[in-house]
Amino acid sequence: MINYAYYPGCVAKESGKELDNSTRFITEKLGINLVDMPEASCCGGGVIDGFDHNLKLYINGRTLALAEKLGYDILTICNTCTLTLSEVNEELINNPEALKKTNDYLSKIGLKYSGKVKVKHLLYIIRDEIGLDKLKNAVTYSLDGVKVAPFYGCHILRPSSVLKFDDVENPSGFEELIKALGAEPVSYIRRTKCCGFQTILVNEVTSTSLAGNAIYEAQQNKADVMVTPCPLCHLSLDTYQGVAAMNINKELSLPILHLPQLIGVALGGSYAEMGFSRHNISFRAVMSKIKQNKLK
């Protein structure tokens, strides 16, 4: 078992509980032990910098210090949490002034951070540390014949000065994982583009058009399902899919899965265990097809 300090982020604990549940399902099967951090706070949703930069350092420095105290690296399942924690980690490691300021605060609450923690997203933990061969061997239902459109989103790739998981111009980690499950990755231009979530409350019409265009392109490329490693992208792509369809004036009906849900299905998870009934667009037809591909 590999231990990780588990940082699910807020959405996976609130409206997107199916993401937390499916993550726990697959990590157990893949030999990852998630160590909860009930003291950890919200990272600031990607916008807290716009309120106060030092607040971003303090609250995320605190989360990093909690993980350091546990002695584990952080496992994330949200792109925006990944970027925010990584940015703060980078700044604390490289800027002694910022580290001192943050540690002055941390000392008041009985914590200290020395920069030893790494922040890693589940997608790349599976690829780089668990290994795709182990994932392949754990598959009980092959996804053979299923066309999967990977939607990376922004904050798992950019800025590459901070996030170094993949090639920012031509990433392949997601596709490799999809292939390991027996499925066929769909190639489309918008796989690395923005879902628009960050402005969904500011300008819904324009923001949902980004998600809509990505879904439409994936549909045009014959995708059966789209998968995302980020619950914020999932909200844009699934919850707002009807609004997006109206805004771009196209017919859209593509099931959108969280990354661990796709893996979970291949590892034998049921419709209920993966929480698919909580999604806007039904995954039932594709699921029925997969359930005929039992391997073990």
Next chain:
Amino acid sequence: MEFTVKSYRFNPEIDEKSYYKEYVLNDFPGMTVLNALMKVKAEIDGTLSFRRSCRSAICGSCAMKINGITKLACKTQISSEIEKFGIIKVDPLGNMPIIRDLIVDQEVFFDKIKEIKPYLLGKKDYIEDDFKALKDGEKIKQPVYYKTEFQTLTGNNDTPNCILCECCYSECGGVVANPKYLGPAALAKLYRYSEDPRDNDKNGSRLVNGSKPAGMFDCVLCQACEEFCPKGISPVKTIVKMHEKAIKNSITFSKGAKHIIGIARSIQETGRLDEIKVAVDSVGISGILNDLPVAIGAGLKGKMPPLRLKLIKDMEDIRVAFKDLNLEEKHD
């Protein structure tokens, strides 16, 4: 090494629709994409049209999409592109209308640059606005800009180094979503002038105008502008700095500012992001009513977040952070 250039072609005078044309070339050590295009034009097809000038990554003329990513052709090596993609596929810049082949109409981009008044405001220039002016002689607060800190964050704070190449604008998710959005280059320039102590912006009009719809709060934070700027500038970080500065100066009429404050307030109160509260704070009850079909749909699927969130463990730690930074009273 033999390689192929696959170029977007469209001449509105003779073509009904666009197409791609392929040219086979041999490389030489250090050959750039611009070298290749110039070779095509000189030796194979003189009709291929593209902008270029300095060949030294200074003029910004030869920006185009190379294998799907906006780059300066003169700064992009053939060898690295071939190694990664196996081909040199070139397209015109995004987010602007195409004039011919790889040439786009830049008018909309420069109109937006002009819109932010890219010059120091003199006594006669400063803009009257409905925003309540500060007292005579009082300048807008500069509470957050520490040059060394910013340099460490971005590696480069030289927004004046922008060469107006439009790489950021071409890749900007915000402009894709909303063609009226000012975009990263204009907003980075707005930041540059809003930070200049010589600027006669007496009442914060730059930040007020920048906070209006299609301004800085329409940034989708996709980070593409920072990633693909050939000069190492980070427009998105300047935009976020302006968010912070606007909020600290109580320029909070925009939905975007309310959204950010809503998230901060939620963290101060619960340690978590309260999805319902943040939505109400951002768009108000009328905005929520507009979104009722989405909310009901999500509710029926069991996705309604809890109305009352459980506090995180050791919540007092977070309150200490707000208190230490003197941020408690700024939530009203």
